Amino acid sequence: MEIKTHISVKNLNIWYGQHQAINNISIDIPDKKITAIIGPSGCGKSTLLKSFNRLIELQDGAKVSGKVLVDGEDIYDPKVEVTHLRKKMGLLSQRPQVLPVSIYENVAYGPRIHGIKDKKKLDEIVQRYLIESNLWDEVRGRLNSSASKLSIGQQQRLCLARGLAVEPEVILGDEPTSALDPLSAECIEQRLLELKNKYTIVLVTHILRQAKRLADYIIFLYLGNLIEHGPAEEVLNNPKYLKTKNYLEGKFIEEPKINKELNLKRTAYPNNFVTAKLALGDLEFGHIVKIIVDNESSAIEIPKAIEHEGHKILEVRKLNQNDWEIVVQKHNGGYVI
Amino acid sequence: MNIRIIKENLVRRTMFGLCLFVFSLVFLMAFGLYQKSKPILAIISLKDLLFSSIWHPTQGHFGLSSFIAGTFWVTAIAVIIAVPLSILTAIYVSEYASKRVRSFAKPIIDLLAGISPIIFGVWGIIAVVPLVRDYLMPFFTKRFPFFPFVSDNYTGFSALTGGIVLAVMTFPIIISVVEEVLRTVSFEIREASLSLGATKWQTIKYVVLKKARPGIIAAVILGVSRAFGETMAVLMVAGCALGVFPKSIFDAAYPLPALIANTYGEMMSIPLYDSAVLLAAFILLIITALFNMAGWGILLHIERKQACG
Incomplete structure (x- = not known):
């Protein structure tokens, strides 16, 4: 459209x-x-x-x-x-x-x-x-x-x-x-x-x-x-x-508890994606990782690729002029929050 | 439980009593003044008292017209100067001034309102009298040699001087009240006007002032009432010459409050003198009351018009 x-x-x-x-x-x-x-x-x-x-x-x-x-x-x-x-x-x-x-x-x-x-x-x-x-x-x-x-x-x-x-x-x-x-x-x-x-x-x-x-x-x-x-x-x-989902369902919105933070600034896609994927591998199911990248293409591509892996993207948001934040939950079939 | 109700009744009755006392004061005062001025009214007709300008207490002439005219001159000049000035200042302070300027200007205006009249009087003698004598009067009598400007009083102590000093004394009150009133006009209605593309001035002119009009009128009434009754400062600068009927803003004026302050208590041996002075006080009270009533009447009319459309 x-x-x-x-x-x-x-x-x-x-x-x-x-x-x-x-x-x-x-x-x-x-x-x-x-x-x-x-x-x-x-x-x-x-x-x-x-x-x-x-x-x-x-x-x-x-x-x-x-x-x-x-x-x-x-x-x-x-x-x-x-x-x-x-x-x-x-x-x-x-x-x-x-x-x-x-x-x-x-x-x-x-x-x-x-x-x-x-x-x-x-x-x-x-x-x-x-x-x-x-x-x-x-x-x-x-x-x-x-x-x-x-x-x-x-x-x-x-x-x-x-x-x-x-x-x-x-x-x-x-x-x-x-x-x-x-x-x-x-x-x-x-x-x-x-x-x-x-x-x-x-x-x-x-x-x-x-x-x-x-x-x-x-x-x-x-x-x-x-x-x-x-x-x-x-x-x-x-x-x-x-x-968004919580708001639309009338549930309480709270900030997800971040278990791990990954700073992937100054690395390009797909290298940063590989790093993120490995980090997710080490995590327990249901845990949440926050990934910070500093270019728009990564901010678009990483969530897609991670979703493809079966994990859940909780949020993608622009932090400032350069940086994006991607919040990912390692998927175990349901939400923990 | 019972105690509570007794207390409630007690409090209500006490306050009612106090309230009644305050109200009745007005009437008691008016009544007292009337009683005291009765003797002169019995001898000299009210018409003579009000319209004759001959004031010779020793010869039994008590014409008050020049004092009444003096009151009106001084008050009118004060209003003409103070009202536009203070409304525009209030608009600036509440609408245009930054927060910092406002927080700075408000206390100064309030301070001005609280200064003792005698200080204004002294300031009037030092600053305003020479200004009128050396600049305003020569300028006006030369350029506009007609009705309210022609005079042979070259001292500078004149109705205009009194009016200027009185204006300076009234405008802090008017500014203060008008500013408060303007700030009660809701932000949303300004937004409504601004969002249509109106400029700030258009919004103020067509929306804010319209909404605030009853309050502004109340502020002006308050200011003018003060101008009517103000004694000390006016007495010091207005000239207060006996036997002059003020025909020009540059003539000396002798307003009623100044007459009362200057003469009451002295020369009480002259027959009917105190009665005449108290009659002057009674007239002043009535003028002020009439003016107030007229003002509130206008206000009521506007409010009703706004409510019913």
Whole structure:
């Protein structure tokens, strides 16, 4: 399947003061698909999402390194105009944040700050996007009443209309249904499914069923690390790594106990593989070895070869610019952890 | 169990009593002042007292209009200077300033709010009076020789000077409160605006200030109430000349609080003098109360409008 990339993250690190919230993540987010970022609370889902429109910079003490390319352009380049970037990225937040003005003004706010003054044009925009977010029929008679009077589900749809009204390319959803009742949530989900033909959608969600219903592509984060990513069916039905599997099954995630560490830096494939294979031979069944390599081809090839040998790959993860970590369990037919 | 309930009742009643006492003070004061100013009201009509500008206690003339006008001049000038200045400063401190600048600016502003009025008064005489006398007044009377700028008072002790000093005294309070109010506006709603591509200023102008408006109005009311009642500093710099009806910002002004502070307790042998001064106090109380009520009325109206749309 040929996937066009829309947002490309390269070696992204984000710190809040001393705490590293995102640890060297590199990932491509496909164009005009729904990508769901899943993972337990505090794993950096929202942080990753908010790095896409640079809202992360507003947090006190937040520091970003690495690149995020949108349409091939690095958004952290000082030359990039941040308002222009944010216009491209509609945001749906956890709780709907309506502006303290009327329904009409909420939708017209975006176009207006970007310079559209013509009343007729604004009317047209307001109507078009209220229809697109399936709110028009409910509010057409009271466009000038305060938006805070709407139910919370209607407010979230209003926020969607407001976001769409600036004609973004990407919709970022930060658990957009978590504050809503089931019916409103379903309504928002339905809208998102309709919208994915036109927009790239990135959703943070902690509802696995929602990810299953909506996502074409899954990113699984754990403690700021990218554990696994891929097409939704693959990741959700057939996760490669232990942590993903545990998370999807609702089990407790814990770091595997490492019995042996192998530093195979500065050796190339297949030599490092042979060393690893010999080391695994000495190990007891069920024990775990952590292998560190310093080139990408080894990080791709060694896991394949080891899996071929019948062992279990628990995790493959990029540690920093150069190094990869491969966690292998010597196979004895079942997991020990 | 029983003890607990008795305690509960005791605490509630004690606090209710204290609360009642505090509330009743306001009314007691108003009533007392009214009682004391009754004698003069019985002899001279309220209209004469309020609208005559002749103040000759020995001859029985107690026209308060120039003092009332003085109060309004000084307060209005203070508000015109302090309100925009302090709101913009508060916006800068809460929205734009880095954490370090904020942690540095806040205590200084609070310190300014706590400085004794007499120090502001002295500062006014040393710094503001010469500024008005040597620069502001020549400049304005030459360039704008019309209504609020024409005056023959060249001393520098004027309504404008009082207003400037008063503004400096009010703005720490307004800044402090407005800053607090701005910080209560949730981060998420700013995010919502910013994520639509709004600039920071657009977000502040259309979203943050709108959300914070009731609080800002409350802050202004608080500041203006202080300006109405402030005595010492104004007394020192506003000129306080008798027999002058202030027609210009450069005229000497004699606000009500200064009149009361300067005269009450002296020359009590003059008939009706103390009654007249207490009437001035009563009028001051009423002006302040009316202003406060108007302010809270506006606030209530806005809140209701925001709630009902």
